[in-house]
Amino acid sequence: MKLRIILGLAAILVELLLLRLGFWQLARGEEKQQALQTVAAVLQEKHAQPLGAALAQAQGYTWSQGRVTFREVPLLLLDNQRRGGEVGVSVFQAADADDGQSFLVDLGWLPVRGDRQLPKPAPLAGTLDLEGLLLPPPSPGIALGPAYSVQPDGTLLLMRVDREALSKALNRPLSARILRVDPAQRIGFVRDLSVQANTLPPEKHRAYALQWFGLAAAFAVLCIGVMMRKTHANG
Incomplete structure (x- = not known):
């Protein structure tokens, strides 16, 4: 009797886990769909907000413009960034707004050769008037290992954009x-304004949600079938 209770509780936990995964995928898909709609509206209007004021907003997407002073610090190369069928790095450089706020500027994408020889772009210097899209950093995914490694030339090769680690x-x-x-603007490298280029699109999350819900349904049917067979056998 005790074994049957334990197995029953385990089955309920598995069922709840499968359902939770399905609802999580649905929520991620909806979150990304809303982000795409927000970005589309921002890019359609392109009503530029002053950079300093926009940087004070911690979330969302904002079209912004302002004077930017590039700092004499190492360039940041975010690894494993795809563009079409090629793999490369996204190039970031730290800069300051007029009010002193520091932030990262996404200068675009560069390919990485098959021998893993990293590109060596030259950092920008001085003060420029820039315009563009303020957006959250790329999703870090599962944070395993150090956030970056220092290359021989001083460049930081990023595994993910970890704001706390990079601030230090x-x-x-x-x-x-x-x-x-x-x-x-004719600076930097190849880039566009896509905000979900290296992550799953909303429709993929919905497809995965259906898979998890299908597994949950199949598992429930299996458990019910096993219970019915045991009941008939005991009867």
Whole structure:
């Protein structure tokens, strides 16, 4: 009797886990769909807010413009960034707004050769007037291992964008959002204004949700069938 209770509780826990995974995938899909709609509206209007005021907002997407002073600190190369069928790095550089707030500027994407020889872009210097999309940093995924490694030339190769770790490495608190420079401005490298280029799109999350719900349904049917057979056998 005790064994049957334990097995029953275990089955309930498995069923709840499968359902939880399904609802989590649905929620992620909805979150990403809302983000895409927000970005589409921002890019359609392109009503530029002053950079300093926009940086004070910790979340969301904002079209912004302002004067930017690039700092003499190492470039940051975010590894394993895909563009089409190629793998490369996204290039970031720390900069200051007029009011002194420090933040990362997304300068674009560069390919990495098959021998894993990293590109060696030259950092920007001085003060420029920039315009672009303020957005959250790329999703870090599952945080395993160090956030970055220091290359021989001083460049930081990032495994993920960890704001706390990078703030310590650059000796300056960084804003919660990144400025992706308008592709129309002739600086940096290849870039666009896509906000979900290296992550699952909403429809993929919905498809995975259906898979988890299907597994939950199949598991429930299996458990009910086993219980019925045991009941008939005992009867």
